[in-house]
């Protein structure tokens with residue numbers, strides 16, 4: 041029986057279940073299949089902060105959304121076209137996002153009275169008509185999995201755990217995905233437990249066959265590979281790209297990488313990843329707290345390492361004093377803030393961009409720190425290299441801002457050639473630079489205002505650094521009023537001067553007649569870009585500009601802002617970039633904000649932009 | 657050492673020393689500068705890192721590499737330097753407030769890790785730089801500006817704290833006893849791993865005379881217990897006092913101990929179990945009566961720095977981390993190519 045195959049350009053799938061059901065793994069595998077198939081894609085994992093939230097509760101629902109298409113896409117999609125719900129809680133938590141006409145695949149196994157009551161449903165939505173308007177495939181995936189594994193030695197409980205593989209098999213059939221990769225992955229993952237490996241393979245195949253043979257699924261879909269620029273690609277998440285960027289920066293600078301860090305969501309994966317790469321000379325130090333993490337990194341920087349500390353908002357707050365010390369010592373240091381919802385513990389697993397002003401101003405005294413922001417998962421690689429460039433060139437701590445959305449989301453990434461990455465070679469001081477063989481640790485480079493980096497072990501350059509104000513050139517303690525005024529202004533001028541090293545900004549304005557500019561930074565890049573496409577598709581013009589450097593602002597930014605009648609700044613905070621832009625350029629920017637722990641929806645942004653254009 | 661031909665004056669800087677006249681820190685500085693040539697390490701390979709406090713001004717006066725950092729964090733900063741540069745001789749200078757209040761966490765973690773650091777803890781039992789508040793080593797009932805009716809909290813004994821963290825080397829000495837101070841510095845410098853040296857230091861402005869019992873000619877021999885590895889722990893003007901082991905195993909002080917008294921304890925600085933050294937550290941009362949001075953514990957354990965380097969070497973020996981390896985890492989397991 042050969043079934044009908046329908047062509048689609050794009051689809052958004054969301055798989056939701058209990059946080060113990062392996063939804064993230066299932067999503068990752070489907071993503072991997074999709075990447076290999078050649079579609080463009082973007083993913084959005086969304087999971088609770090609790091490791092094992094109570095089973096079957098709304099709080100315990102974990103989901104994974106994947107958008108893939110035969111053209112280039114910018115976001116994981118506003119809404120799913122297909123929702124797979126593995127239990128009542130998953131259905132309840134997600135069905136509101138499924139538009140009418142959407143496809144719903146439900147595992148009916150857990151739709152017992154008790155489970156329904158638990159999530160506050162008086163009757164079974166599968167039977168009471170509340171799912172009208174959706175194409176519903178209600179099937180007992182758990183039982184089908186158990187049946188498929190009837191001959192195995194596994195306990196019922198263990199066998200039932202493979203239901204996510206059944207779902208994956210079914211989806212893989214529906215969307216004509218290649219399967220070899222997943223089968224090989226499962227066999228490798230459970231290499232030590234061959235019976236579990238086989239159960240997963242069997243469940244996967246059962247899911248595939250179910251789609252192919254039963255009447256319930258009449259059509260399968262095909263989404264042709266996207267046209268991508270020639271090159272070699274892989275799928276990559278933001279945290280992985282960031283970790284790789286740091287290793288690449290280490291190789292390109294010739295300096296050993298040192299990471300001082302204390303575990304925190306969503307930054308920990310960078311520590312985990314870098315810990316695996318000792319052969320590249322990467323030292324990872326899991327410190328007793330965030331202060332020790334940055335302290336150790338600063339110590340390593342004094343010794344000549346490419347030093348990095350990684351954390352999220354609460355940890356960055358603890359690091360503030362040490363970042364100020366790095367400003368004063370003028371030593372290179374990359375401070376990665378993988379932002380999450382705040383204040384305080386906030387929303388550990390949800391995204392937000394609300395640490396911009398903390399990065400900008402969160403220290404005592406005048407303590408300017410350059411800020412580099414990543415805009416997509418793959419872009420975290422380039423952003424890490426750029427942060428390292430600034431830190432090493434200007435001998436300064438640098439903030440590298442990412443967030444939970446970039447950290448865990450993934451996209452296809454074109455592999456760079458290692459030899460073509462920027463050259464970050466650093467020249468340590470080797471000779472005295474003053475009269476009579478004296479070494480002046482604060483005698484600056486005239487172009488960059490950077491001071492010499494003289495590492496211990498260099499004879500004749502012994503010197504003392506400290507957080508007390510230093511005399512110009514000699515670095516000796518100085519309480520002189522004019523000297524302090526000079527040093528404060530010089531440190532600021534050094535950071536401001538970084539702008540001279542930045543390439544011209546590129547405004548995306550294909551119609552060249554836009555009167556409204558959308559300005560953004562960080563992970564809003566995708567949603568803003570997708571919103572602009574919608575606006576343009578409707579016939580209106582709109583310009584998009586996205587900032588890689590938030591401090592200092594690029595030199596041409598001010599002039600660009602004056603070219604537009606309106607400047608709109610969407611942010612996942614209460615208007616932090618807007619505050620900086622208004623203060624700096626006296627531009628009456630329109631701040632559009634959202635702090636729901638979720639990325640903007642392109643559709644909502646587009647609607648808002650249409651409104652701004654209409655009232656122009 | 658001979659080729660280096662360094663003199664104590666080579667370790668002096670051109671910076672004016674700014675401690676109060678009469679401060680015990682001067683004597684410690686002189687002793688350290690006097691000892692440095694003996695270390696046999698070139699000046700460029702020595703680094704002094706301090707926190708904040710009067711004592712923490714120390715690096716400015718040492719003609720080596722140095723960093724005057726932030727309050728309490730020197731052990732953490734030094735840990736990063738020492739683990740990434742095992743070739744250096746890294747010294748930490750800290751005060752009782754710096755090391756045991758704000759930086760207590762970093763201190764115990766450096767000690768338990770056994771990073772190759774020499775930590776000099778200047779204990780004047782007071783906050784000097786902030787003008788005389790009580791510190792975590794001040795005796796209970798201390799009257800200071802912040803405790804006009806007397807302090808309430810039980811103090812730390814820094815040696816007990818360090819031994820509780822299983823420090824591999826713990827010593828104690830006195831600012832005014834140059835010879836003893838130098839001998840403990842020497843032992844600490846010879847130690848591979850974290851060495852904590854508590855230096856009783858007089859703050860003549862805010863806590864003058866805190867250690868007089870151990871300094872005055874008529875009292876010092878009665879209250880100082882000199883520890884020498886392998887020697888009986890006898891003390892007192894005529895050597896008639898001793899540390900003895902009681903029938904229940906506890907250590908105690910006994911007077912008029914006969915020359916052949918079998919209860920007298922012989923010092924064992926190399927005991928693997930830190931309990932013995934810990935018991936010794938508990939002999940002193942709050943005002944430094946019965947202070948054991950010298951090396952409490954000195955045992956060889958692998959250092960954190962060396963173990964980290966070994967892991968890196970082992971990983972690189974399996975597969976070198978060159979550009980080709982980086983290229984392969986970036987590509988991952990499932991790359992695809994578009995022509």
Ligand SMILES: Cc1ncc(C[n+]2csc(CCOP(=O)(O)OP(=O)(O)O)c2C)c(N)n1
Pocket residue numbers: 708709710711712727750751752753754755778780782783784785786791
């Ligand atoms: C974060 C921070 N908190 C407080 C201070 C103020 N402060 C400076 S030194 C010090 C105490 C120093 O005492 P101690 O470590 O015993 O050093 P001493 O001056 O006695 O040598 C304090 C509280 C500071 N510099 N930084």
Ligand code: SF4
Pocket residue numbers: 674675676678679680681710711780784785858859860861862
């Ligand atoms: S206040 Fe005390 S510790 Fe500080 S310099 Fe003066 S005497 Fe020394």
Ligand SMILES: [Mg+2]
Pocket residue numbers: 709751752753778779780781782783784791
């Ligand atoms: Mg003190």
